[in-house]
Amino acid sequence: MVLFNRRSGSSSPAAQILLTFSSTVHRSRYIDFWLDSIHFHRDTQDNTAEALRPPVIMVCTGIDKTEIKEYRKNFDTAFGKHNATHHIRGEIHFISNLNSPKKDFEELKTHISDIAKEMHFFEESLPTKWIELENALMVLKELKEEKMEYCETWESIVEIAKTVSIEKNELIDFLNYQHRIGNILFFENQSKYIILKPNWLVDCFRCLVCDEAKRNNCTKIELTQLTREGKITEHVIDKLFGKAFGPEFANMKPYILSVMEKFDIIVKHESANTYYIPCMVTSSSTIEQIKKENKVQGEQCTPWLVFEFKFLPIAHYNHIIANYIKAYSKNGTLDLYAGKIIINLEDNNYRLLIVCFSRNAISLQIWKRNIVDDGTYRSIIEELYNEIEMLDNKLVHKLDYIIKAKCSDGNCFDKENRISYDDLTTKCKGGQYYCKEHFMDHKSKNLEETWLKHVPAIENEMKEKKKKRDEDEKEANKKQKRDSCKMQTKQQGH
Numbered sequence: 085m086v087l088f089n090r091r092s093g094s095s096s097p098a099a100q101i102l103l104t105f106s107s108t109v110h111r112s113r114y115i116d117f118w119l120d121s122i123h124f125h126r127d128t129q130d131n132t133a134e135a136l137r138p139p140v141i142m143v144c145t146g147i148d149k150t151e152i153k154e155y156r157k158n159f160d161t162a163f164g165k166h167n168a169t170h171h172i173r174g175e176i177h178f179i180s181n182l183n184s185p186k187k188d189f190e191e192l193k194t195h196i197s198d199i200a201k202e203m204h205f206f207e208e209s210l211p212t213k214w215i216e217l218e219n220a221l222m223v224l225k226e227l228k229e230e231k232m233e234y235c236e237t238w239e240s241i242v243e244i245a246k247t248v249s250i251e252k253n254e255l256i257d258f259l260n261y262q263h264r265i266g267n268i269l270f271f272e273n274q275s276k277y278i279i280l281k282p283n284w285l286v287d288c289f290r291c292l293v294c295d296e297a298k299r300n301n302c303t304k305i306e307l308t309q310l311t312r313e314g315k316i317t318e319h320v321i322d323k324l325f326g327k328a329f330g331p332e333f334a335n336m337k338p339y340i341l342s343v344m345e346k347f348d349i350i351v352k353h354e355s356a357n358t359y360y361i362p363c364m365v366t367s368s369s370t371i372e373q374i375k376k377e378n379k380v381q382g383e384q385c386t387p388w389l390v391f392e393f394k395f396l397p398i399a400h401y402n403h404i405i406a407n408y409i410k411a412y413s414k415n416g417t418l419d420l421y422a423g424k425i426i427i428n429l430e431d432n433n434y435r436l437l438i439v440c441f442s443r444n445a446i447s448l449q450i451w452k453r454n455i456v457d458d459g460t461y462r463s464i465i466e467e468l469y470n471e472i473e474m475l476d477n478k479l480v481h482k483l484d485y486i487i488k489a490k491c492s493d494g495n496c497f498d499k500e501n502r503i504s505y506d507d508l509t510t511k512c513k514g515g516q517y518y519c520k521e522h523f524m525d526h527k528s529k530n531l532e533e534t535w536l537k538h539v540p541a542i543e544n545e546m547k548e549k550k551k552k553r554d555e556d557e558k559e560a561n562k563k564q565k566r567d568s569c570k571m572q573t574k575q576q577g578h
Contacts, residue, residue: 123168234284348406447496
């Protein structure tokens with residue numbers, strides 16, 4: 085449960101206090117995932133090794149079913165050396181829903197209050213006219229809510245801002261700030277509307293991706309197309325949204341769909357009135373089943389290429405899947421499965437690319453009926469590498485990963501026997517390495533001459549590009565600061 089989710093005026097990650105509820109140690113993978121998620125989005129500019137931000141308070145419920153001393157011991161064993169445990173403040177709070185004394189809840193409330201006081205957003209100073217405009221927005225929210233309306237046009241907000249002497253450029257800064265602290269939703273590149281109630285947009289998303297009850301209005305064919313192919317027509321979208329929001333949805337529809345595209349929840353299909361929704365695909369097939377469907381034999385499979393991450397957030401899966409759909413849906417067939425994509429690299433089905441998503445890994449393999457040239461291997465690595473770099477820049481968080489390869493008939497979901505470029509000199513002898521999965525030696529050249537030989541050159545090229553981007557960004561920031569100082573000097577002169 086997130087108790088606080090506010091950002092300071094800087095670009096630092098959200099300062100939040102998160103409570104994790106768990107009644108058994110068997111849920112350690114659940115706790116591990118959330119600690120990793122919090123650690124990934126940590127405030128890198130305001131941390132020490134002893135106390136990382138955001139802080140986490142651990143709460144264990146159902147203590148009538150748990151032996152507290154044993155739970156503490158098992159928790160320390162499971163997470164004692166985990167880097168993310170530096171986010172945890174204090175001891176675990178054990179709470180019973182049945183018979184916890186009042187003092188247990190008072191201690192928890194005091195703990196939350198003490199942690200909250202440490203957060204920087206309590207010390208922010210804001211221009212007086214920003215506070216006046218925030219109050220005006222609060223009044224507008226209340227008036228709109230009475231009419232069950234949750235958005236306002238950009239033009240209307242501009243007029244309101246003028247009443248407190250805020251012009252367009254400053255208004256954008258104000259709205260971005262209000263967006264960061266969670267009061268509104270404002271997207272500068274899609275500013276036709278300002279969403280006054282953020283939960284309303286969540287309700288819109290839920291109409292398509294969560295709410296099964298609303299799908300009762302759809303035909304069996306429409307539902308099958310959604311769950312098996314991940315496709316949805318605008319006709320079905322109208323049914324789902326219209327049932328929830330009524331006739332006023334027609335005006336908001338283009339904006340809502342554009343925001344969903346921005347978040348890669350939906351991807352426009354080459355057909356004028358169809359979208360992909362990857363997260364709605366429930367059709368699941370094993371790799372062997374998919375091979376059989378496509379008449380792929382073992383000798384037609386290249387080694388696996390694996391991007392192995394230290395931690396890969398779920399949201400990144402959506403962005404990466406969406407990127408593949410955008411890149412390949414226009415050029416040929418593209419089949420979606422739960423956690424997998426099949427891409428036709430050629431119109432004649434001579435080369436297929438399978439992309440598999442698993443916990444903290446993305447694995448790719450080419451199924452070929454003719455020779456695969458070096459350019460194809462390299463471009464596939466570069467494509468995913470570039471997408472990850474773009475996400476790093478867009479989401480301001482660095483993904484740590486290693487590019488590896490694995491034998492062609494190995495289990496791509498198993499971390500065992502993955503080989504990196506550096507491993508070629510440490511784990512391989514006489515041009516071979518021992519595969520624990522197959523209990524035999526494999527030729528290392530199968531991994532090197534397909535995928536791994538391209539990795540050092542690509543990494544060096546990307547480092548140079550990043551260095552150039554960083555230098556350009558640094559210079560742009562300096563120019564912006566100089567221009568700002570000139571503007572302030574000019575204003576003071578008047």
